[in-house]
Amino acid sequence: MARESFDKEIQFLRMLVLTSGAYNRQQFAKRLGISVHTFDKTIRKLKEIASASGNGNQSPEEPNKKFAGALRLNYYDSADPLLLFLFRAKSLKESESLRLALLLAALHEKPQTALELLGVCCNAPDAADRALFPDEKTIRSDLRYLEEVGVIKRVPGPRPYRYRMQDDLVRQLTDEELRDLMNFVDVMANTQVPSVQGYLLRDHLKRSSGSGCVSGVGGVSDAGEPFLYKYHYYSRILDEAHLFMLLGAIQNRRKVSFLYFSPKSDTSYASKNTNPLFEREHEGRTEQALPIKVVYDHQYGRWYMLANNSRDGIRKYRLEGMTQIEEGEAVAKELFEEKRSELEARIKHSWLIDTGRAVTVRVRFFHPGGSEPNFVRDRVLLQGQWGQIVEEEDGAFIYEIMVNGTMEIRPWLRSFGSSCEVLAPAMLRREMIEEWKELASYYESV
The missing domain is CATH 1.10.10 (Arc Repressor Mutant, subunit A)
Known part of the structure; x- marks a missing residue:
């Protein structure tokens, strides 16, 4: 693809x-x-x-x-995450996916050389219909790719080199150990970000458990699904298609160029039309920036790239609007560290990524019921980042935090419902009052 x-x-x-x-x-x-x-x-x-x-x-x-x-x-x-199937076909043409499936099936049986694998592809029952018939150079290229991603490994010995499946870990585990590993991967893939790599590993372990790679009879496939998960923001895994490329660019201090569509844009994609008769104007902007940090917003299920743009300085991009991403030139380490320090200073008081003017938010939290445990206090201490409880009252406490702007902290404050009263700043208090009035109006009798 x-x-x-x-x-x-x-x-x-x-x-x-x-x-x-x-x-x-x-x-x-x-x-x-x-x-x-x-x-x-x-x-x-x-x-x-x-x-x-x-x-x-x-x-x-x-x-x-x-x-x-x-x-x-x-x-x-x-x-199961519904949109994961796209990653299984990423960057593979139909002929490539069929050919790699043949190679892996053959290597699963026994170690083989490139010429032996070439014969497997050419002698496949439906090779004539698919016009598969690769040459030796293509097979060696496929083997290099599979070796780089860790799927196969070269068997020590003289030429011609032989290759085998790299599944030593799975083969050495007992059924119980493999079941424990699968459960751990399942929990981590469904509760941590990024998740796609964990899903693919989980699927590989499931296939291994059902194909006789482990000792015993029945494997783990009969154990059922001990954990089931459901996401509010299940489409977020689509953003992970670009995530590791951007993390690699940050590690190598490389600029990236891309076509960007802002959330306010009426369109979210622009095709590359080679026929001038079908060219059309698009709303995307061609951007070039130095990525410095990638941030995940669990509140809304969004990924952000924080970067330095030579034209605008610090910029924030939603990954969902980034298309046609390409790596560019590398920058000097000194320049990268300078831009990183500038970014860290700008987001020092950001609830997430806001770089606006810093304000002090003062909130009174109530303890409903007055009994222990105080789950409101426990949650504030757990999620309140660098904020502090500055005053204790009978059945309530005062919490203060300095943040860049109030937009990003508002959903968190709103989630406490009647257990939270905003005291300052006055503008935020008025905004919260208007929001709750609007909510109350939805429940008026008809």
């Missing part, structure tokens, strides 16, 4: 799950910045990927079910 295609399908899926199929084909294509023909073609491609991954996104009894309908239905029917 080409990089541009992967960007398109990420934005396509994000809009599909966020709108829950509310748009018709024309509206969807216009919002995404593509043609209706491209919309239909992308739907077909996603159906093929979902079917090939065995994710169950399309019911075999209803092969003609609309893909949007399948997404809307299966979100509540399945505990």
Whole structure:
């Protein structure tokens, strides 16, 4: 799958799950910045990927079910992350995914050389229909790729080199140890970010447990699912497609260039049209910046890149609006550290990433019921970051914190409901009063 295609399908899926199929084909294509023909073609491609991954996104009894309908239905029917299937096909053409599957199946049986694997591909039953027939150079390139990602390893010995599956860990574990490892990976993948790598590892362990890689009979597949999870922001895993590339750019002090669509933009994607007759204006901005930090907002399930832009200084970008990302030139270590220090100073008092003017927020928290344990106090101490309890009252306490602006702390304060009263600043207090009046009006008798 080409990089541009992967960007398109990420934005396509994000809009599909966020709108829950509310748009018709024309509206969807216009919002995404593509043609209706491209919309239909992308739907077909996603159906093929979902079917090939065995994710169950399309019911075999209803092969003609609309893909949007399948997404809307299966979100509540399945505990698996729905959008993960796209990562299994990332950067792979159809012929590549079929060829790699053949290579891995052959290496799972016994160690083999590149020439032996070439024979496996050419002698496959459906090789003629797929016009597979790779050459030796292609097979060696595939083996290098699989070795780099740690799927296979070279067997020590003279030429020609032999390769085997790198599954020593799984083979050495007992059934009970493998079950414990799977449960640990399951918990971490579903409760920590980033999660995609953990999901892929979990799937690999499940396949290993059911394929006789471990001692005993039955493996772990009969143990059932001890944990089930459900996310409020399940589309956030789409942003992880760019996450590790950006973390690599930060580690190597490299600039990145990308086409950016702000959250206020009417479109979220722009295709690269090679035919000048079909060129169209897009609302995205071409940006070049030095990434310094990546931040995850658990309140809204969003990833942010904090970067230095030579034109505007410190800039914040939502990962969901970044497309066509490319690495650029590296910068000197001294310059990178200077920009990092500048950023850290700007966000020192940020509840999340706000770089506005610092204000002191003063809040009275009430303890409902007056009994122990004081869960309101415990939560404030746990989540209140660098804020402090400055005064104790009968059935309440005063909490103070200095933050950059009040926008980011408001959802946290609002989540305490009637157990929280904002005392200062006066503007924040007025805003909270207006919000609660609006909420109260929703519950007036009709």
